Structure formats: C-alpha cells, structure tokens
Amino acid sequence: MVYIKWGFRVIFWTAVIAFLHYTLPQRDIVRITDTYEQRIEPGDNALFWSNADTGDNRQATGRDVFFIQSFLSDEQPMIYRNEDTGWGWPPYFKFDAANLQAQAADAVSNRDGENARWVKVLHYGWRNEFLSIYPNAISVQPVSGPDARIIPWFNIVVLALLAAGYWAIRVRWNRFWARRDEPEGGEWAEKAE
Amino acid sequence: MLALLRLLIVGLIVLTVLYFALSWYFRAERRRRMEADWEAAGRPGTREAYVEAGMEQYQTSLRRKLIWLVYIVPVTSVIVIIYLTNYA
Numbered sequence: 001m002v003y004i005k006w007g008f009r010v011i012f013w014t015a016v017i018a019f020l021h022y023t024l025p026q027r028d029i030v031r032i033t034d035t036y037e038q039r040i041e042p043g044d045n046a047l048f049w050s051n052a053d054t055g056d057n058r059q060a061t062g063r064d065v066f067f068i069q070s071f072l073s074d075e076q077p078m079i080y081r082n083e084d085t086g087w088g089w090p091p092y093f094k095f096d097a098a099n100l101q102a103q104a105a106d107a108v109s110n111r112d113g114e115n116a117r118w119v120k121v122l123h124y125g126w127r128n129e130f131l132s133i134y135p136n137a138i139s140v141q142p143v144s145g146p147d148a149r150i151i152p153w154f155n156i157v158v159l160a161l162l163a164a165g166y167w168a169i170r171v172r173w174n175r176f177w178a179r180r181d182e183p184e185g186g187e188w189a190e191k192a193e
Numbered sequence: 194m195l196a197l198l199r200l201l202i203v204g205l206i207v208l209t210v211l212y213f214a215l216s217w218y219f220r221a222e223r224r225r226r227m228e229a230d231w232e233a234a235g236r237p238g239t240r241e242a243y244v245e246a247g248m249e250q251y252q253t254s255l256r257r258k259l260i261w262l263v264y265i266v267p268v269t270s271v272i273v274i275i276y277l278t279n280y281a
Contacts, residue, residue: 054196087196093275138278 021126023090024158026135027150028121029143030070030078035105037064048125048133050083054095066101068137070121071111073146080123080137090124092138103140118143120150204267212263219260223251 041062042049049065052058066082082101085094094100109117120143125135227247231240251257 051196055194058195087200091271091274092278093271094278095275096279099279139281 020159020162023124024155025092025122025124025138025152026155027152028070028078028123029073029118029146029148029150030121031073031109031111031116031118031146032068032070032104032107032140033110034069034108035101036067036069038067039063040065045131045133048131049081050085050136051088053084053097054086066097067134068101068104068121068140073118078127079134080121081125081134082137085136092124092136094136094138100137100140104137107140107142116146118146118148120148208264208267212260215263216257216260219257220248220251224248 039062040049052060052063056063068080068082070078070080072078082097082104083094084097085092087093107117107119109115120141122138122141123135124138126133127135224244227244228240230247231237231243234243237243
C-alpha cells in the first residue's frame, strides 16, 4: 500500500514539475545562424505544436512553420520554432511570429569572435530529437556577450505564488478534516478554560 | 475569433466559479469568527442578532469588495502579457 501511495505521489509531482518546466519561460543566450521555414504535418507529436497562426484555418493538417537555428554559448546547436500561441495554451498571447522572424533574421551572425552577435532568446518548451519537437521562441533581445547574467524574476515570482497558494489550500484542507474528526460538542458546550 | 471566444467563455466560467467559491468561503469564515466573538464578548443579546449585525458590516466592507480581484487580476495580466509579448 505504501509503495502505491508513494508511486502515485511521485507520478503526480513529476507531472507537475514537467508541466511547469515545459510551460514557464526560459532564457537562452545564443548566436543565431539562420532562419528558415519548413512544412510541418504534426503527428504523434501534435501536442507539442501550436494549432495555426491566429486567424488561419485550424483544420488544415499541414502548414509552414518558422524556425530559428542557433548555437548556445557552449556551442551546442539549438533550434527554435517560431509559432503564434494566439489565445490558446500556454498563455503567452503571441501573435507576432512573423515580426519575431524578421528580428531573428536581422541578428544572424557567424562564429568569428569579433562578429559574433549574442542574443537572449525567451522561449518555452523542450527540444527533443526523438519526437522532433522544438521550443517556441517568444522574443529575441541583444545581450553583451555569451556570459551575460540572467535572473529569472518572473519564474521566481510565479513559483513563489504557486507555493503560497498550495500551502494556503493545504493548511485549510488539513484544518477542515481535523475539525471534522473531533466534534466541538455543539452550541451549548462549555469552553475549556 | 473562435479561439478568443473560447478563452473568454472558459475564463468567465472558471473565474465565476472561483469568485463564488471564495465569497462563500470568506463569508463562512467571517460567520465563524463572529460566533466566536459573541462568546468572547460574554454572549451579549441573542447570538443571531449579534452575528447578523457583524455580517451586515461585512457585506459593505472593503474586504468583501477585494474578491473582485479574482476578475481584475487575470484580465490585467492578460493585457500586460499581450503588450510585453507583442509590442515591448
């Protein structure tokens, strides 16, 4: 019984952490090397693609998706997709994929130390080669160099609020059941002095 | 447009449920506190009258109006996010 209980707990919290890790914004410092479009027909990995650009036909099975090719500061390749999230999930309300593609194309540079232009890419999602899924880029901003310091204030605040909310509900939940278990004795009970 | 409509309708339903749940919870909590208060004050008058007077005060209090933040905070944050993502 104990194993089943802990098994469920582990699965539940793993799912919660994975969900947050996928959904919350993250920043990479990269050097953009190219931008391109590619025809995509999502299959088993459809969960990890957006539906369609805002206003486009959502029933169309295949469509062209913007991509941004880059190298991280440790020279590992990283490819981002650049899709509208529109009014759907996750709630980034991104409608400017084409504008972002223009900015990304404008920041292209090669690996020569002098000419390398480093940018901060805000994104959510995961890169996974086995599923062919890509993180979705949200914005691109120039930074001073590959070792620019980034403090994820937004994530700190969101995680703190989530923890506070979880704690507030948990405390009340426990108090509710504790009160259930030991009845107060009704209206006419003497208060213990 | 359909996606926007879906967001508005689902959002309205979820936030309304949250609004009523919170307002019910805070009112119950308040009533419980008024009842304890009545005992602590030495049981003045009838309990019902004492609690009702306290609840009437609560109905017009700022505390109760703050529950409207359930609607205000999400709508404001959506507007802020739209601005930051697309125009900043």
